[in-house]
Amino acid sequence: MNIAAKSDTADASVVSHKITMVEAVNLALARAMQEDENVVVLGEDVGVNGGVFRATVNLREEFGLKRVMDTPLAETLIAGMAIGMAAQGIRPVAEIQFMGFIYATMEQIVSHASRMRNRTRGRLSCPMVLRAPFGGGIHAPEHHSESTETLFAHIPGLRVVIPSSPRRAYGLLLAAIRNDDPVVFLEPKRIYRASSQDVTDDGQALPLDTCFTLREGTDITLVSWGAMIQETLQAADQLLEQDISAEVIDVASISPLDMATIRTSVAKTGRCCIVHEAARTHGVGAEIAAELSESSLFDLKAPVSRVTGYDTVMPYYRNEMHYMPTVERICEAATILMEEGL
Amino acid sequence: MMQKTFDFFIPYNRFMNEQGKLEQALPEWSRDQERLIEAYETMVLIRNFDQKVVALQRTGKMGTYPSILGQEAIGVAVGQTMRKDDVLIPYYRDLPAQYLRGVRLVETLLYWGGDERGSQYQHCPEDFPNCVPISTQMCHAAGVATAFKIRGEKRAAVVTCGDGATSKGDFLESLNVAGVWQLPMVIVVNNNQWAISTPRKVQSAGQTIAQKAIGAGIEGIQVDGNDYFAISDAVQHALEKAHAGKGATLIEAISYRLGDHTTADDATRYRSKEDLKAGWEKEPIQRLRHYLLSQNLWSESQEKELQNKSTKIIETAVSDYLNTPPEPPESMFDHLFADMPAPLIEQRIDVKSLAGPGGTQQGSH
Numbered sequence: 001m002n003i004a005a006k007s008d009t010a011d012a013s014v015v016s017h018k019i020t021m022v023e024a025v026n027l028a029l030a031r032a033m034q035e036d037e038n039v040v041v042l043g044e045d046v047g048v049n050g051g052v053f054r055a056t057v058n059l060r061e062e063f064g065l066k067r068v069m070d071t072p073l074a075e076t077l078i079a080g081m082a083i084g085m086a087a088q089g090i091r092p093v094a095e096i097q098f099m100g101f102i103y104a105t106m107e108q109i110v111s112h113a114s115r116m117r118n119r120t121r122g123r124l125s126c127p128m129v130l131r132a133p134f135g136g137g138i139h140a141p142e143h144h145s146e147s148t149e150t151l152f153a154h155i156p157g158l159r160v161v162i163p164s165s166p167r168r169a170y171g172l173l174l175a176a177i178r179n180d181d182p183v184v185f186l187e188p189k190r191i192y193r194a195s196s197q198d199v200t201d202d203g204q205a206l207p208l209d210t211c212f213t214l215r216e217g218t219d220i221t222l223v224s225w226g227a228m229i230q231e232t233l234q235a236a237d238q239l240l241e242q243d244i245s246a247e248v249i250d251v252a253s254i255s256p257l258d259m260a261t262i263r264t265s266v267a268k269t270g271r272c273c274i275v276h277e278a279a280r281t282h283g284v285g286a287e288i289a290a291e292l293s294e295s296s297l298f299d300l301k302a303p304v305s306r307v308t309g310y311d312t313v314m315p316y317y318r319n320e321m322h323y324m325p326t327v328e329r330i331c332e333a334a335t336i337l338m339e340e341g342l
Numbered sequence: 343m344m345q346k347t348f349d350f351f352i353p354y355n356r357f358m359n360e361q362g363k364l365e366q367a368l369p370e371w372s373r374d375q376e377r378l379i380e381a382y383e384t385m386v387l388i389r390n391f392d393q394k395v396v397a398l399q400r401t402g403k404m405g406t407y408p409s410i411l412g413q414e415a416i417g418v419a420v421g422q423t424m425r426k427d428d429v430l431i432p433y434y435r436d437l438p439a440q441y442l443r444g445v446r447l448v449e450t451l452l453y454w455g456g457d458e459r460g461s462q463y464q465h466c467p468e469d470f471p472n473c474v475p476i477s478t479q480m481c482h483a484a485g486v487a488t489a490f491k492i493r494g495e496k497r498a499a500v501v502t503c504g505d506g507a508t509s510k511g512d513f514l515e516s517l518n519v520a521g522v523w524q525l526p527m528v529i530v531v532n533n534n535q536w537a538i539s540t541p542r543k544v545q546s547a548g549q550t551i552a553q554k555a556i557g558a559g560i561e562g563i564q565v566d567g568n569d570y571f572a573i574s575d576a577v578q579h580a581l582e583k584a585h586a587g588k589g590a591t592l593i594e595a596i597s598y599r600l601g602d603h604t605t606a607d608d609a610t611r612y613r614s615k616e617d618l619k620a621g622w623e624k625e626p627i628q629r630l631r632h633y634l635l636s637q638n639l640w641s642e643s644q645e646k647e648l649q650n651k652s653t654k655i656i657e658t659a660v661s662d663y664l665n666t667p668p669e670p671p672e673s674m675f676d677h678l679f680a681d682m683p684a685p686l687i688e689q690r691i692d693v694k695s696l697a698g699p700g701g702t703q704q705g706s707h
Contacts, residue, residue, distance in 0.1 A: 040492065066492050072522060077481050077515035084431070084485020084499075087470065090492060092485075104511075111475045112482070118677045120471055121462040125680065157678045180680035209683050256683035 016200045022192040024166035024199050025055045028173040029093060031203055033063050036091060039177055042069040043078055043095030052097055053133055053192055079105035079130060083112050086128040086182075093177060099134035099186065100143035106151070113182040114157035126182045129173070135227050135277055136324055137190035139317040146314050147226075147278035152184045153255040159183040159208060160254040164229035166197040168252060171206030178205060188227035209253050211261040217247035220334050221265040223288060224275040225251040228325060232275050235330035244338055254284055259291045266292060270301035271337045275325055280308040302337040352552045355576065356566035360624050362632025369575050375639055381422060381570055382634055385414040385627050387652045388438045391447060394656050395454065399605040403664065407454045410437050412600030415626035416532050416567045418442065419574040423581055424500055431470040431483040431501040435532065439502070443469055447659035448666070455663060477507035480516035480529070487525035498584035500528045506537025508551050517558035520590035527590040528580040532567065534599035539612040555592035567595025568626035598624060671697045
């Protein structure tokens with residue numbers, strides 16, 4: 001689908017497309033590049049090839065070589081160059097082909113991107129986005145399926161954002177690009193093409209630092225993000241059949257974390273189950289649970305529970321579905337909370 | 343039979359020997375006497391200042407500091423040769439270049455004295471702050487140079503590092519992209535022979551550091567980094583090339599680290615007296631002084647005047663530094679994000695209330 005070319009039309013600002021998440025990423029990139037000539041895209045195979053997932057398809061044709069840069073195969077360089085450009089007022093959107101290769105950028109992101117504004121007392125800043133597809137479930141080779149968002153979520157000065165649908169990918173990516181600070185934007189590739197949604201190319205960004213309540217409920221709060229929102233919503237459907245009304249929150253901004261929305265929900269439901277694909281120990285779920293134990297103890301009718309990946313290396317794809325939380329595991333955890341609670 | 347596919351050649355240049363005697367005719371630009379005097383005066387000022395900072399550290403008034411003793415010519419050449427609108431991406435041993443670019447001595451003191459405002463440079467707003475993680479700044483320079491190229495600006499990114507940094511991936515990845523994208527970049531390696539305790543020969547089996555440029559398809563030059571004329575000439579050549587859109591240059595400037603790695607280091611643990619003595623015989627200030635005296639461009643009375651002037655400049659900077667109160671504790675929150683996220687607002691209130699009245703006075707020098 002030729003999204004970038006489509007958005008070229010005269011009434012681009014009001015066109016609505018039924019598109020997948022990866023197409024929504026492409027649409028947001030094209031929109032941001034049309035709006036601001038400082039927005040550039042760089043990474044491995046992002047130009048002629050349009051990205052290995054086609055997230056940057058047609059951008060090179062529309063915006064030219066200077067704004068869509070195929071880099072040498074060097075992740076540290078991609079992140080470091082983005083920092084240099086950003087300090088110069090360019091707004092680079094750098095793609096790391098898979099999150100499994102993002103670790104080479106850690107020194108650049110942790111030691112420079114996240115602290116450029118602070119260490120120069122606002123003289124220089126780092127308005128860059130580091131995009132990477134992540135997560136399991138597509139039968140990918142070794143190193144292509146991990147969920148390690150918590151590594152970045154611990155770093156002060158950095159935003160970590162994860163969309164869970166085409167609409168949120170569009171709105172959150174626009175927000176990330178327009179933001180004046182560095183954003184790690186992790187795209188759950190399992191749902192890149194899982195479903196389509198009407199997305200209006202109106203240039204409207206969604207707020208960062210904010211959770212989205214996807215479904216209201218009264219008995220239990222299910223908190224999740226990324227691809228796991230699919231299983232979490234299905235679990236909420238099944239729970240309803242057992243007369244359990246689940247509220248579903250999409251965290252979306254992993255860091256900084258919007259605890260206010262989660263606390264308000266838990267104050268209403270009294271129960272909370274956190275669902276994430278990443279390994280359990282030291283995961284983002286642990287932080288949410290700790291926050292709730294500090295602030296919401298007297299609202300809770302049952303302990304906070306987590307349904308997560310295991311503390312193992314992500315198995316190769318023959319076994320990856322046994323690693324990832326399932327609808328059944330979420331329903332079981334929720335049912336236990338309903339039975340064991342006060 | 344095997345054939346030759348390509349020939350490589352690494353030039354080495356110097357104009358002036360250790361005694362300040364010319365070995366070849368000086369380049370045209372060296373007729374600018376004011377430039378030579380400024381170079382000498384800056385080298386002397388920076389050496390005196392550098393030794394003062396070490397003394398401040400020894401008396402508990404300064405944090406850990408990396409002395410630049412003996413490597414003053416390189417930074418002076420870089421600082422003098424760059425245009426104001428070029429951008430310097432330094433490492434942490436670039437005091438003379440930064441000083442000539444407009445970084446104030448009090449800012450340098452604040453930075454090493456534990457105050458972030460030391461990188462808020464008032465007079466060179468686009469220059470990068472000191473880079474501590476080794477070699478990472480190379481990639482930033484490639485990004486700055488790319489920004490210039492995207493905007494079609496005839497400016498150059500000048501980046502510096504030590505010999506140890508040339509072993510890191512960031513260095514090689516940046517050289518590589520500088521070549522393939524023909525970036526307006528000047529890379530100056532201060533090969534001072536030591537990466538803390540690791541000598542140059544343990545760092546790489548490469549006969550020169552300059553030859554690392556060859557793998558990236560860019561020009562590599564080795565010069566005597568203690569010869570002000572040689573290093574200036576090389577930087578000038580590289581900058582002219584960068585401004586003309588003719589790509590990047592790697593300059594290996596051979597020097598010697600006469601001090602410890604930092605004030606937290608003790609080089610006597612790993613370095614012989616003979617080695618250090620040989621280093622002192624090659625240092626850059628004496629030889630430029632000999633040259634200037636031999637040309638009647640300098641006199642003993644000027645020397646005395648310079649020493650007095652330097653002392654005054656340094657005393658003023660030190661006094662400004664010691665009299666600068668620390669930032670309030672809550673300042674740690676104030677420049678983290680353009681828009682402060684809600685959780686940080688709560689934490690900031692905590693810090694402020696814990697510090698209480700007078701809390702801002704704690705944690706001084």
